[in-house]
Amino acid sequence: MEQRQIKVNRIETKSVMTKSNAPLGGYAVNPYVGCPHACKYCYASFMKRFTGHTEEWGTFMDVKEWPEIKNPGKYAGQKVIIGTVTDGYNQLEEGYGRTRKILEELKDSGADILICTKSDLVLRDMDLLLKINKKNMLTVSWSINTLDESFKNDMDSAVSIERRLAAMKQVYDAGIRTVCFISPVFPGITDIEAIIDRAKDQCDLIWLENLNLRGGFKKTIMDYIAEKYPKLIPLYDEIYSKKNRSYFEALENKAEDIARKYGCRFVDNETPYERVPQGHPTIVDYFYHEEVRGTANSGKRNKKKVSVKVT
Ligand code: SF4
Numbered sequence: 001m002e003q004r005q006i007k008v009n010r011i012e013t014k015s016v017m018t019k020s021n022a023p024l025g026g027y028a029v030n031p032y033v034g035c036p037h038a039c040k041y042c043y044a045s046f047m048k049r050f051t052g053h054t055e056e057w058g059t060f061m062d063v064k065e066w067p068e069i070k071n072p073g074k075y076a077g078q079k080v081i082i083g084t085v086t087d088g089y090n091q092l093e094e095g096y097g098r099t100r101k102i103l104e105e106l107k108d109s110g111a112d113i114l115i116c117t118k119s120d121l122v123l124r125d126m127d128l129l130l131k132i133n134k135k136n137m138l139t140v141s142w143s144i145n146t147l148d149e150s151f152k153n154d155m156d157s158a159v160s161i162e163r164r165l166a167a168m169k170q171v172y173d174a175g176i177r178t179v180c181f182i183s184p185v186f187p188g189i190t191d192i193e194a195i196i197d198r199a200k201d202q203c204d205l206i207w208l209e210n211l212n213l214r215g216g217f218k219k220t221i222m223d224y225i226a227e228k229y230p231k232l233i234p235l236y237d238e239i240y241s242k243k244n245r246s247y248f249e250a251l252e253n254k255a256e257d258i259a260r261k262y263g264c265r266f267v268d269n270e271t272p273y274e275r276v277p278q279g280h281p282t283i284v285d286y287f288y289h290e291e292v293r294g295t296a297n298s299g300k301r302n303k304k305k306v307s308v309k310v311t
Contacts, residue, residue, distance in 0.1 A: 005059065006036050006058075006059060006060065006061055006092070007055060007059060007060045007061070008060075008061050008062075008063060008092065009060070009061070009062045009063070010062070010063045010065060011033070011062045011063070011064055011065065012064075012065045012066070013064050013065070013066050014066070014067070015066055015067075015069075016029055016030070016031060016064055016066040016102060017029060017069070017075070017080070018030070020079075020081060020084065026078045026079025026080055026081060026111075026112070027075065027078060027079070027080045027081070027111075028081050028084040028085070029080060029081065029082045029083075029084075029088070029102055030064075030082075030083065030084060030085050030086045030088070031063075031064050031082075031086070031088050031093075031098030031099050031101070031102055032061050032062060032063055032064060032086045032088070032090065032092070032093075032096075032098060033051050033053075033060075033061070033062035033064070033086065034053065034057070034058070034060045034061040034062060034086060035057075035058065035061075035085075035086040035087050035090055036058055036059075036061060036090050036091060036092065036157060037058065037087055037090060037118055037156045037157050037158040038057060038058020038059075038156065038157050039155055039156040039158075040154070040155050040156070040217060040220050040221060040224065041155065041184055041211060041213075041217055041221055042057060042058075042217065043212065043215050043217075044084075044085035044086065045057040045215070045216070045217065058157065061090070061092055063092070063096050063098060064098060068105060069105045069106070069109075072105055072106055072108060072109035072111075073108075073109060073110065074109075075106065075109045075110070075111040076109060076110030076111060077110060077111070077112070078111050078112065079111070079112045079114065080106060080109075080111040080112065080113050080114070081113075081114045081116065082099060082102065082103075082113065082114065082115045082116065083099075083115060083116040083117055084116065087116070087117050087118055087119060087158065088102075088115065088117065089115075089117045089118075089119035089120075089121040089122050090119065090121075090158075091119075091121070093121055094121060094124075099115075099125075100124075100125055100128065103125060103128045103129075103132065104128065106132075107128060107131055107132050107135075108135065109136070110135065110136055111136060112136060112137035112138075112139075113132060113136060113137070113138050113139070114138075114139045114140075114141060114179075115138075115139070115140045115141065116141045116143070116181070117140070117141070117142060117143075118142065118143050118156065118158035118159065118164060119158060119159055119164075119167075120159055120163045120164065120166065120167035122140060122167060122171070123167055123170060123171070126170075126171075126174065129171070129174070129176055130174060130175075130176075133174075133175065133176050137177070138176055138177065139176075139177045139178070139179060139204075139205075140168075140171050140176060140177070140178050140179070141178070141179035141180075141181045141205075141207070142164040142165075142167065142168050142178070142179070142180060142181065143164075143181045143183050144161055144164055144165070144180055144181065144182060144195055144199065145182055145183055145184055145185060145186060145190045145195075146161065146186075146189065146190055146191075146195075147161055147191070147194055147195060147198060149161055149162070151189060154224065154228070165198065165199065165202070168180065168199065168202050168203060169202040172202040172203060172204075173202075177204045177205070177275055178202065178203045178204060178205075179203055179204070179205040179206070179207055180195065180196075180199035180202075180203040180205070180206045180207075180281070181206075181207045181209070182195050182196075182206060182207065182208050182209070183207065183208070183209035183286075184209055184210060184211035184212065185208060185209065185210050185211060185248075185251065185287075186211050187211065187232065187235055187236065187239055187247050187248075188229065188232040188235050189229065189232070192208065192251065192254070192255060192258070193254070193258055196258055196262070196281075196283070199281075200262055200264075200279055200280075200281055201278055201279050203281045204274075204275050204276050204281055204282065205281055205282050205283075205284060206264075206281045206282070206283045206284065207284045207286055208251075208255055208283065208284065208285055208286055208287060209286045209287065209289055210248050210287045210288060210289075213240045218240065222236060222240070235247065245288075248287045248288070251287070252285055252287060255283055255285065256283075258283070259283045262279065262280060263279075263280050264276075264280045264281055264282060264283050265280075265282040265283070266282075266283045266285070267282060267283070267284055267285065268284075268285045269284070269285065269286065269289075
């Protein structure tokens with residue numbers, strides 16, 4: 001796993017709460033700019049353009065300072081997602097405590113809080129999580145797109161998959177809703193069945209999201225595939241150059257079969273807000289999630305999927 005030197009700045013911002021255009025809607029909270037996990041496929045690296053950073057993604061962090069939220073009650077019933085373009089539990093959080101600060105500020109707000117992470121540092125804040133969970137909806141999601149630690153190490157500098165799974169279990173066992181976010185699904189590499197099998201007894205939801213290669217990182221990923229998985233190049237060309245959807249359509253069918261096998265619900269673009277009996281997480285299809293943006297929790301997509309035949 002690559003370890004980088006990280007340049008840290010402190011910045012002041014008027015508010016850390018940003019209206020979100022993510023499929024789940026609500027507010028996005030990012031206590032940092034930048035993310036030392038430096039995932040090779042990080043779509044958030046586009047942030048560099050707006051924040052004036054020219055450094056390599058993963059080598060800088062702006063630590064946000066914001067005035068205390070005066071009226072947290074105004075977020076009651078709103079979805080608040082922590083960590084949409086940074087991991088709020090990146091390793092610097094240990095010292096700066098920005099994510100803990102926002103949890104402190106929102107703990108009595110009545111907001112439906114979702115924490116997205118690739119870390120187990122979230123366990124440090126179990127005291128707060130339990131308090132929040134007593135009053136509000138709280139969900140913690142871990143991104144896991146492989147069980148192969150060497151592929152994971154090639155892709156990101158976050159903690160091991162085993163540590164993520166162990167943290168998920170501890171949070172789940174404490175009575176908090178958890179998500180295994182299988183994202184991004186790498187064609188021919190991510191084994192969704194193995195991950196579901198491993199995580200199903202310790203999560204309430206399984207989200208599926210495909211690898212998207214529209215960003216500037218397309219070349220990085222394609223070069224990586226050519227070097228490490230050359231046999232997959234024709235498949236990646238089909239999907240990412242010819243826009244052929246048949247791989248992910250077949251995977252949707254497979255996910256539905258897996259759901260049937262384990263007695264799980266399988267839904268499209270819908271996030272049921274409930275806990276489920278252990279071993280039967282709801283599997284949510286967010287493939288081609290750009291089509292579900294703005295359709296929060298509706299079960300509907302913005303446009304019909306277009307299927308292109310392999311020739
Ligand atoms: S954890 Fe998320 S925000 Fe951080 S580098 Fe990875 S994909 Fe980007």
